[in-house]
Amino acid sequence: MEAVRTFLGIERWLLFGGSWGSTLSLVYAQAFPERVLGLVLRGIFLCRPRDIHWFYQEGASRIFPDYWEDFLAPIPEDERGDLVSAYYRRLTSSNELEQIQAAKAWSIWEGRCATLHPNPRVVEHFGHPHVAIALARIECHYFMNQAFLEPDQIVRDAGRLAGIPGVIVHGRYDMVCPLDNALALTAAWPGADLRIIRDAGHSASEPAIIDALIRGVDEVAADVNGTLA
Numbered sequence: 001m002e003a004v005r006t007f008l009g010i011e012r013w014l015l016f017g018g019s020w021g022s023t024l025s026l027v028y029a030q031a032f033p034e035r036v037l038g039l040v041l042r043g044i045f046l047c048r049p050r051d052i053h054w055f056y057q058e059g060a061s062r063i064f065p066d067y068w069e070d071f072l073a074p075i076p077e078d079e080r081g082d083l084v085s086a087y088y089r090r091l092t093s094s095n096e097l098e099q100i101q102a103a104k105a106w107s108i109w110e111g112r113c114a115t116l117h118p119n120p121r122v123v124e125h126f127g128h129p130h131v132a133i134a135l136a137r138i139e140c141h142y143f144m145n146q147a148f149l150e151p152d153q154i155v156r157d158a159g160r161l162a163g164i165p166g167v168i169v170h171g172r173y174d175m176v177c178p179l180d181n182a183l184a185l186t187a188a189w190p191g192a193d194l195r196i197i198r199d200a201g202h203s204a205s206e207p208a209i210i211d212a213l214i215r216g217v218d219e220v221a222a223d224v225n226g227t228l229a
Helices: 002-008 021-031 049-056 063-074 085-092 096-113 120-127 129-144 179-188 206-226
Strands: 013-018 034-043 164-172 191-199
Touching: 002 021, 013 021, 021 049, 034 191, 034 206, 063 164, 085 096, 085 129, 096 129, 096 206, 120 129, 129 206, 164 206, 179 191, 191 206
Parallel strands: 013 034, 034 164, 164 191
Antiparallel strands: none
16 A cells, blocks of 8 residues: 555545455554545454454354355365365365355355345355455455454554544444444544444445445545645
């Protein structure tokens, strides 16, 4: 991100990101706070081991047990004690058929859980082979390496965000990145404005999330413009 900023000749910018994009935005802002005018974030994902465990081992599985059965299907019972590792072996296999079967199961699980109400279009998008293989392999690679973060790094370093205006939009029924991610960050980030969306899950395509994000960008931009003026 810093290389992109430098290449484009942008002195300071407003960061906008959801889910994994919120993770990247937060880590970047903590590393280069002097370059960040503000943040508008959705579906906070702190990438703690318990956050990964919730969605890929046990937690969301109890909310969507029917969808979970399909997620488990590519993995033999004797490998289900560590599903991320089991999927990683298949996603990096030399067997292309095994790769795509695992990728679609991984990606469709996420697509099914992303919205408050079932949305076939979202699931269809996540199930597209090109989307699935890219999403699954990248996500699993990062999760196998603890997202290349130190333990609780984002919350630990939240003090570096002091003075940066920020709006956090998080669906109350977000099953991919539960609300406790946003609450932990808000408690540690001076000045963060958390908006809990009562009728939404994780997806950026949900109407109430879209509305809150647009309002958040307008408000942070106005705050930044006022400060600069």
